[in-house]
Amino acid sequence: MAQTLHIESRGGRVGTPLLEVQNLVMHYGTKEGEVSAVDNVSFTLNNGEAIGLVGESGCGKTSVALTLLRLLPDNSVIKGGDIKLDGESLIDLDEEQMRRRRWRDISMVFQGAMNSWNPVYRIGDQIREALRLHWPETLTYQEETDRIGALFELVGLNPVTMERYPHEFSGGMRQRAVIAMALSCNPKVIIADEPTTALDVIVQDQILRELKKIQQELGMSIIYISHDIAVIAEVTERMGVMYAGKLVELGSTLEVFHRPRHPYSYLLLSSTPSITGPRRKLAPLEGEPPNLLNPPTGCRFHPRCPFAIDKCSSEEPGLVEVGEGHSVACWNWQEVPEIGGLQK
């Protein structure tokens, strides 16, 4: 009984590897050809850790998340690679086995989910439905209600509001309820895809703080996905930068921000305005992200890269270590200056 009130992360000892992603490749098949949305992506999420994935629209962030959950549309093909959770491979599980992992082991706050509540059911009942489908045992109605109340409190909602309908919730409240639902079955990992993107900054700040508290107090492991690098700076310990389906830089958030080594990360950081620090001229990133139907040869960033050298257009760089836990996929990373260096 008390167990149903207990909200926890069922992950292992903080700091040990929990989710290991190795050389993941995923394509979408379309009439025009194959869209190379996830190309050779590898990273590890440790227990109790928050990591971030950033990159421009269409670079494959959501696709990575959907591949981890194996919630892909019919036209997708996982071409290779492995996903291990607590050492167990998820790639080979059949659909029924995978279904039991979702929500209970890995759950997700979907991009735009706050707008997909069913308008005709009470918010609490929609979470109740998730509990009935995914909680390992059958709970009494009262146990369900108690648990939903505890989840609401955890995300900063008054439990009495579980009786309300979606239209009676503000955007921020709907998003908190989405997070409560993601936490409902004590997952080991939560993937939060653009969790605050449509919200005003004060509400965004409150929700990010609550997620951070949940991560730290429950030892929850979280993958944040955002196009907003300032959000990633706020909440993550390590981060990966994606460009055109590839992970091009991976490292501690502090180091990637203070000394980015990939030209794309460098330009992304240089083109982000801030309300702190000196008011500086920003360096625009010229051009547009490539069409993944037909990505550029060699390094996918070469048509836009101010640091490109001859071999960039023909040979593809792999990830190499440039510091402790810091790797980058670039032939010419030594040439990338400190932030602000290009403008001088």
Next chain:
Amino acid sequence: MSETMADAGADTQPLIKVENLRKLFPVSKSIFREAHDFVHAVDGIDFEIAPGESLGLVGESGCGKSTTGRMLTKLTDATSGQILLADEGELIDIASIQRSHMRRFRRRVQMIFQDPFESLNPRRTVYDTVAESLTVQRIGSVQQREERVAELLHRVGLTPPEQFLFRYPHELSGGQRQRVAIARALVIDPTFVVADEPTSMLDVSIRISIMDLMLKLAEEFNVSYLYITHDLAVARYMCDRIAVMYLGKIVEIAPTEELLSNPQHPYTRALLSAVPVPDPAHKRERIDIKGGISKALNPPPVCRFIERCPRATDHCRTSDHPEFTDLGDGHFVACYNL
């Protein structure tokens, strides 16, 4: 409807002067009954914009930014108040402008919208879209118009122009569409442009090139902007001064760096303290405020921020919404407890 401004030095005159501007939207339960409830979308605001100056209008969703912009461009009529526009030595009152003056007004004032996917007509080519104002205003010969459109496309970075002139919006990227919208707004040399979240739908990388373009063009064409955004970092990059709006009221207005480094209104402070900073080493001072923004539906006459204010006193509860206090150097704040 216009008064001359012969008695003042032209260079110290504002281009735009807004006085006690209001917009109430009726909320009626039935179309047959007169409304008794009103949303006070914009509730008595005052500000000025100098020639060539860019004023940022910031605040949370629903605080009245777009409604203000729409009144200034006459897409919405004001409920009351004045919007004065300086034009060739005259002050025109936009709020009560005559039909016969509309053409002249449209030459001076233009708008750029948030969504480049919606604001362009899908059945018109880039040329038709950009040339529209010239055609409507009957400016120049056909050949002169073609030259002017090509020049504008060049200025906004759609080069070579011949490659873009006859494309339709669906053949352009989001960034390119916004460039077309900017070219359309600037083609007739306006003196004042309202830009309503012009980059918020665009990717970070494209965002900077559009912002830089707008800054460059502001200088070249000497236009003033009212730059509407919910993103304070963007406002800092774009604007000389910033006005902070809360539920229909401007609560603080100051030169940009002054506002960011020395915010005085409790709402401005809370807002600034919530902005994420792209530096993981940066530790922010957090200022908590209660609840979320609501609608200004039949608001009581007291301070609009009172329900969320950590500083509210009995005086606030028994007094009208505060007037601006002048802190000097163009810094104004509407709060009793400074």
